[in-house]
Amino acid sequence: MTESILVATDGSEGASAGERCGIALAARLRARLSGLSVIEDRDVRAPGGDGLATPAFPESDLAAYYKARCDAIARRFAERARAEGLEAGCETMTGAADDRIVDRGQAVDLIVLGRDGKSSPTRGVLIGGTVESVVRKSARSCLVVPSGASLGGPIVLGFDGSPGSRAAASLAVELANGLGEAVHVFVDSKDKGRAVARFDEVRELVGGLSVPVRETSSTLGRPDVKLVDTAREARAGLIVIGAYGRNRISDYFIGSNAASVVRTSPIGVVLAR
Numbered sequence: 001m002t003e004s005i006l007v008a009t010d011g012s013e014g015a016s017a018g019e020r021c022g023i024a025l026a027a028r029l030r031a032r033l034s035g036l037s038v039i040e041d042r043d044v045r046a047p048g049g050d051g052l053a054t055p056a057f058p059e060s061d062l063a064a065y066y067k068a069r070c071d072a073i074a075r076r077f078a079e080r081a082r083a084e085g086l087e088a089g090c091e092t093m094t095g096a097a098d099d100r101i102v103d104r105g106q107a108v109d110l111i112v113l114g115r116d117g118k119s120s121p122t123r124g125v126l127i128g129g130t131v132e133s134v135v136r137k138s139a140r141s142c143l144v145v146p147s148g149a150s151l152g153g154p155i156v157l158g159f160d161g162s163p164g165s166r167a168a169a170s171l172a173v174e175l176a177n178g179l180g181e182a183v184h185v186f187v188d189s190k191d192k193g194r195a196v197a198r199f200d201e202v203r204e205l206v207g208g209l210s211v212p213v214r215e216t217s218s219t220l221g222r223p224d225v226k227l228v229d230t231a232r233e234a235r236a237g238l239i240v241i242g243a244y245g246r247n248r249i250s251d252y253f254i255g256s257n258a259a260s261v262v263r264t265s266p267i268g269v270v271l272a273r
Contacts, residue, residue: 001109001174002029002031002109002110002141002171002174002175002178003031003032003109004031004032004033004034004107004108004109004110005022005025005026005029005031005032005033005034005108005109005110005111005112006034006035006036006101006104006105006107006108006110006111006112007019007022007023007033007034007035007036007077007090007112007113008035008036008037008038008097008101008111008112008113008130008134009035009036009037009073009077009090009114010037010038010073010097010114011037011069011070011072011073011076012114012116013116013147014114014115014116014146014147015113015114015116016114017114017115017116017145017146017147017148017149017150018112018113018114018115018143018144018145019035019076019077019080019114020080020150020151021112021143021145021149021150021151021268022112022143022145023077023080023081023084023086023088024084024150024151025110025112025143025151025179026081026084026086026088027084027085027086028151028178028179029175029178029179031109031110032108033081033086033088034088034089034090034091034104034108035073035074035077035088035089035090035091036090036091036092036093036100036101036104037070037073037074037090037091037092037093038092038093038094038095038096038097038100038101039063039066039067039070039092039093039094039095040094040095040096040097041094041095041096043062043066044059044062044063044066045059067092070090070092071092073090074089074090074091074092077089077090078090091104097130098130098133098134098137099137101113101130101134101138102134102137102138105134105138105140106139106140108140109140109141110140110141110142110143110270111134111138111140111141111142111143112142112143112145113130113131113134113142113143113144113145114131114144114145114146114147115131115144115145115146115147115262115263116146116147131144131262132259135243135262135271138273139273140273141167141171141243141270141271141272141273142243142270142271143238143268143269143270143271144262144268144269144271145268146265146266146267146268148266149266149267149268150237151179151237151238151268152237153181153234153235153236153237153238153267154181154182154183154184154214154234154235154236154237155172155175155176155179155181155182155183155184155236155237155238155239155240156183156184156185156186156227156230156231156234156236156238156239156240157169157172157183157184157185157186157202157206157239157240157241158186158188158223158227158239158240158241158242158257158261159185159186159187159198159201159202160187160188160189160198160223160242161194161197161198161201162242162244163242164241164242164243164244164258164272164273165241165242166205166242167242167243167272167273168240168241168242168270168272169202169205169206170205170272171240171270171272172206172240172270172272173205173206173208173209175238175240175270176209177208177209177210179237181237182213182214183206183209183213183214184213184214184215184216184230184231184234184236185199185202185206185213185214185215185216186216186226186227186230187199187202187215187216188223188226188227199215214234216230222257222260223257224257224260224261224264225260225264227239227241227257227261228261228264228265228266231265231266231267232266236267237267237268238267238268238269238270239261239265239267239268239269239270240269240270240272241257241258241261241269241270241271241272242258242271242272242273243258243271243272243273244258258271
């Protein structure tokens with residue numbers, strides 16, 4: 001059960017989408033809500049001098065600025081939560097953002113992050129900066145929200161028969177029942193017979209749904225692209241997939257359909273564990 005939600009935010013426009021979506025989700029699921037903002041050590045500590053004659057680094061001034069910024073983030077977070085009928089605070093910590101988020105996330109059921117925060121994606125990075133690191137390190141399910149996304153509409157479940165997708169099916173059932181949204185099940189398989197078997201399996205897994213279920217399958221093209229296209233066509237509010245697919249080792253070191261979906265989706269993506 002998703003009874004507690006942590007929203008990690010850096011106060012940026014991209015992170016703001018995560019704040020709004022996380023708060024709305026907590027309100028609709030009646031979950032406990034908390035926020036976290038991290039002052040990165042690298043932002044306030046003096047770089048190495050390298051023997052250069054440079055002015056003194058304004059470490060104390062930068063620390064004061066980022067503390068004031070986090071205080072403003074906390075006020076905005078509390079105001080947005082209050083507007084949804086929730087009382088929630090936003091804690092400020094210092095250190096490496098990904099490590100602090102993962103540590104605090106151990107005490108909750110779901111971590112929510114804005115995809116397009118200050119650490120924007122760069123060439124060779126699957127998702128980008130802190131978000132990718134949190135998703136890889138955390139043992140908790142994560143919701144990654146792109147800029148402009150909002151909560152509302154059907155839930156698209158991506159299912160490939162892996163242990164991760166079974167966890168996703170369980171979480172999709174819970175979210176759909178809690179939110180009162182329909183579910184679209186997407187199954188990708190190059191083999192039609194295997195696709196039929198996967199639909200049989202997923203029907204058993206989503207048997208507890210009290211909302212309508214629709215099914216879509218594909219045997220052609222890239223599964224990550226097809227899944228995102230399915231979500232667009234369904235005007236979905238969330239995509240739910242396993243954090244890892246059928247080959248966790250390959251996914252971790254090379255990249256995965258899950259990472260590609262997170263990077264390209266116009267709506268929030270839940271990576272289930």
